[in-house]
Every structure is written in C-alpha cells, then in structure tokens.
Amino acid sequence: MKEEDVARVYKALKDTDLATMEALLKEYLNEKVPPIVILNKGLIGAMAVIGQEFKAGQVWVPDVLLAARNMNRGIELLRPELLKNRVEPKGRIVIGTVKGDIHDIGKNLVTTMMTGAGYEVVDLGTDVPQERFIEAISKGHPDLVGLSALLTTTMLEMKGMIKAIRDAFPCLPKILVGGAPVTQKFADEIEADGYGEDAVRAVEIANRLISLGGEK
Template sequence: MDQIIMEIQQGLVDGDAEYVKDKTEAALGLEIGPEAIIKKALIPTMDKIGQEFREGEIYIPDVLMSSRAMHASLYVLKPLLTKAMSHHKGKVVIGTVAGDLHDIGKNMVTWSLQGEGYEVIDLGIDVPPASFVAAIRKCQPDILAMSALLTTTIGEMRNVIQEVTDEGLRDKVKIIVGGGPVTQDFADEVGANGYGKDIFGAIDVVNHILGRGSGYFGTSEV
C-alpha cells in the first residue's frame, strides 16, 4: 500500500495526470479505498504543494499541473465517493468578470472546490453583471466567486456587487473575489465577504464562510 500511495504522491508533484490516473486505478485494484487514497496521497501532497507555492518555491504553472493531476485522480474516485457523500457541502457560482478572458486560476479553483465536495456552476470568462445576477436567481448558490486578472477589469467586481444589491439579492449570497491584482483592501472596499489570495486561499475562505472546515476535502466528507 505504501508504495502505490507514494507513487500517486510523486505523480502529483510531477504534475503527471495520466500517471496519477493510472496509479489511482491500480490502488483501487489493490483494494485500497478511495477515502484512503484521498487522505494519504492527495490531501498531504496538495497541502505540501500549497505551502511551497505560498513560500515562492514553486509557481503557478507547477500548481496548475499538480491540480490537473489531482483532478485526474478525482475523476476516477468520484463515482465511488458519491455513495459516501450524502450531500454537497454547498453550491458555488464562479466566473471571470466582463472584459477579462483569463481562466487558468478560475479553473484551478473550480476543480479544487469540486474536489472539496462543492457543487460548482462555472459561468466561464467575460461574464457581465447581468449573467451573475441571473445565475444567482436560477441556481441559488451559497457563494458567488469572481475572478479578475487585469487591473483594468477588477472594477467589474464592484459593478457586479452593485447590481446584485440593486436586484435585492445581496443578502441571499456570500461573495468572494480573487485574482492577481485583487487585494484584501480591494475586497473590503467593494463589500465582498471574502478574498482568496490564491487557489488555496480561495478554498480556505469558502470553507470558512460556510463553516465547512479547512484544507483539501475537509475531514468530514470522506
């Protein structure tokens, strides 16, 4: 068991999605349960990668590759985990604001939130305020998450929050913001409920706002 777990861990570090997928399937073939794979291989490795990212030892491309590798493992495990998860931890609508076509960070947060047990509705890129409002009405999410990677587009976050307020929906949803030029001061200024400095910060703030614990997958859902 230790050997196959170590191989999955190394595959995550290397960012080799196909290798991680194959090793996850192999672990299941050895009758290692999905919960054990998550708790022994995925969680500690992604925590370590997150810490290295925060300390500047690795960079966004490295994290992206590791996140994709994690997603490959989850793709194999999710059908088996469904039986063990009686309900989602919460619902999140996410999108990159109008005028901004960047989606790498948003996608990383989406994948990670899904891995954490959240239902995520991804609106994509270049999303106007009206579309965010329509999604809140239709999906009734717990969290609205917005991303912006340009200094010229972060102002759209203010516009979205204003339109959500004007439509009488502000008390229906918690709003978090993130992206390269976004800061805690900016989040406070526009009236967001939370700010994610990076992918790991985004996961932490969603878990914190909804009282779902912290870290990848929490501890009570697997």
C-alpha cells in the same frame, strides 16, 4: 491510507505521472480503501501540499495546473464509487472573471484549488456579465460566488456585480473577490465577504465563510 500512500499520490500528481496515479488509485480501491478516504487523504491531501508549495514559491502555476489535470482524472476514476456512497461536496461555488476582462489564469488556478479542496465549482469563464452570474446563482444555489479581475479598470465592475447579486439574493451567497489589482482595502470598500490574495488563501477564506455560515 498511511502517510507513505499519500506521499505516493503526491509524487504522482507532482510528477504529472498519469499512468502511475491511475494505477495507485485502482490499487487502493482493490484493497477496499473507502473512496472518500482516497479522495480526501490522497488526492485532496496531496493537492493541498502542492498548494502550499505554490504559496511558498517552490512550484509555479504550470506545475499546479498539470497536477490538477491528474487530480481531475483521479476524481473521474473515483466518481462511480463516490456516487454509490453519496459523497457530497463541501459546498458549491460559482466563479468567473467579470465583464470586460478576458484573463483566466488566476481564475483557473483558484478553480483548480477549490476543486481540489472538495468543492463543486461552476466556472462561468471570462467576460461574464451580471446576468450570467445571476442566472447561475438562481440555478445552482451556491454557497459562495468568486469574482476575478486582472485589470484595474475591470475590477471596478465588481462593485456593481456585488450590488446586483445582493439585490437579487439578499441572504446568500457569500462573495469572494480576487485578482492582481484587488486589495483587502478595495474588497472592504465594495463590501465583499472575503478577499483571496492568492489561490491558497482563497480556499482558506472559502472554507471559513462556508463552514462558519458566512461569518467574516
């Protein structure tokens, strides 16, 4: 794909023009562009640009979520071709908002950005107790677990959650924490493997933890 092709996908995602985006992807498939190239350079590449714009304050959360809707539709269109070629995700991530906290906007944004970056994400939702995280990790064998909290009271739940996960799975997975009240200092205190200040940074940390075998 040429840069102008990526720009066309980017514009369709950002303008939330679902019909144009679908037509573009079908056009590229008809031109025999490999689906993995369309995914990585087109959808994921365009979403990465939108993520950087969000980080710079040029677009807002609703813009990112709407773009993600189109991206997810694009992934669904590509899925049959991707399955034929056995395209594997970059890694698997289990994410959820900790017990006692029902806020999900930040978590949803991180889920969107992780999916856009090529990860398979299992979203457990909000108010998730330790038992559900343990069960999901046991079943899915993720490379990374993401814990989210929006309240100073519920972020304290992360400490017990991390201990429970480490007791059950001493070697893996790696644990990433984030949320409005969470800081790097707090993440260090509860011995998390990484701290995502925002959705874009969360993806960057996930990439590093997974690609480097978990080294901080």
